[in-house]
Structures are given as C-alpha cells and as structure tokens.
Amino acid sequence: MRRLDDRVKDFLAFARVKPLNLEKVNLNALVTDIAKNFSSRTNPRFRIELHLAEQKPWLLGDADQLHQAVVNLVINADQAMPNGGTLSMETETIEDSVVLRLTDEGSGISAVHRDRIFEPFFTTKKEGTGLGLAIVHQIATAHRGKITIRNREEGESGVMIELRLPAACILR
Ligand SMILES: Nc1ncnc2c1ncn2[C@@H]1O[C@H](COP(=O)(O)OP(=O)(O)O)[C@@H](O)[C@H]1O
Numbered sequence: 001m002r003r004l005d006d007r008v009k010d011f012l013a014f015a016r017v018k019p020l021n022l023e024k025v026n027l028n029a030l031v032t033d034i035a036k037n038f039s040s041r042t043n044p045r046f047r048i049e050l051h052l053a054e055q056k057p058w059l060l061g062d063a064d065q066l067h068q069a070v071v072n073l074v075i076n077a078d079q080a081m082p083n084g085g086t087l088s089m090e091t092e093t094i095e096d097s098v099v100l101r102l103t104d105e106g107s108g109i110s111a112v113h114r115d116r117i118f119e120p121f122f123t124t125k126k127e128g129t130g131l132g133l134a135i136v137h138q139i140a141t142a143h144r145g146k147i148t149i150r151n152r153e154e155g156e157s158g159v160m161i162e163l164r165l166p167a168a169c170i171l172r
C-alpha cells in the first residue's frame with residue numbers, strides 16, 4: 001500500500017498545474033538519480049536496469065516535474081510486478097527528440113482498460129488514485145512531448161512506455 005502522503009501528493013500535483021521552470025536537463029542524469037534512489041516499499045526483488053544513450057540527451061524542461069513523471073512510471077512498474085522483476089529504462093536521442101523507454105515484466109494492460117489509463121481517477125488498483133498517468137500526460141504535454149504505452153510483443157509480458165520530448169539541439 002502506498003503511504004497516505006503519496007496519495008495526497010498525487011491529488012495536489014494533479015489539481016495544481018504548475019508553470020514550467022525551464023532549465024537544461026540531462027535525461028541520463030535524471031533517470032540515473034531515480035534508479036539510485038527509488039526503493040520499492042513492497043517488493044525487494046524489484047530491479048531497475050539502465051541503458052543510457054552515449055551522447056547526453058539534453059532537453060529544456062522542468063527537472064522537478066519530469067522527475068515526478070518518471071517516478072510515477074517507475075511506481076506503476078513496481079506495482080505491476082508484485083513478485084519482483086526488472087524494469088528497463090533506456091534513453092536515446094532520435095532526430096529532434098530525446099526518448100525514454102521503460103519496459104517492465106508485469107502482466108501488461110488488458111484491451112478493455114487500454115483506452116482509459118490516462119483518464120484522471122481511472123484505476124484498477126484497490127488503493128489507486130488513478131492520477132499517476134494523468135499527471136505524466138499533463139507534464140509530457142506541457143513539455144510538448146508525447147507518451148505512448150503498449151503491451152510488449154507476443155511472448156513477452158509487460159508494457160513498453162515511450163516518453164518522447166523535444167531535444168535541446170543547441171545544447172548538444
Ligand atoms: N506498468 C503498468 N503495467 C500494467 N498496468 C499499468 C501500468 N501502468 C499503469 N497501468 C494501468 O493504468 C492504470 C492507471 O495508472 P495510474 O494513472 O498510475 O493510476 P494508479 O496507479 O493509481 O492506478 C493502473 O491502475 C493500471 O491498471
């Protein structure tokens with residue numbers, strides 16, 4: 001179960017759309033920081049694996065908000081793998097975008113839920129707020145980015161999430 005203050009944080013973050021406080025953000029540093037500091041509350045066998053782009057993927061963004069978005073995705077992956085498993089986080093620069101790809105080994109998203117997962121308050125969890133992905137979507141959109149979620153290919157369970165944000169070309 002997530003602690004009450006996490007749930008309250010979700011509500012506040014969703015209700016209060018903050019202006020972007022733009023700065024140079026290195027996506028590699030951001031995900032490395034999260035991988036180091038995230039500890040599963042429920043799941044000692046939850047593992048994060050990093051595959052970082054060799055060239056630093058720079059973007060102009062709000063580091064705190066992006067941090068929050070990625071943490072929300074990591075929490076979901078953790079919760080999707082109650083018996084442990086690996087979440088892979090991969091960064092890449094593709095043309096004018098920086099991309100973060102998260103792949104987990106959970107049970108994936110069923111077809112009946114797929115169209116609703118970004119809806120505020122949509123949850124399939126007993127203790128869920130249904131705000132995690134709504135917040136991620138809000139933050140991605142504010143950065144002129146895009147998020148897509150789909151199940152992994154045949155034979156592999158889990159979801160693949162792609163967060164794509166405009167790269168800061170001048171910083172490369
Ligand atoms: N990595 C994932 N694997 C499987 N299902 C997921 C994953 N991430 C999100 N979901 C589904 O999307 C729903 C909405 O997620 P979210 O908005 O974070 O709310 P919450 O986590 O509070 O349920 C979840 O309840 C779950 O059904």
Ligand SMILES: [Mg+2]
Nearest residue numbers: 075076132133
């Ligand atoms: Mg969530």
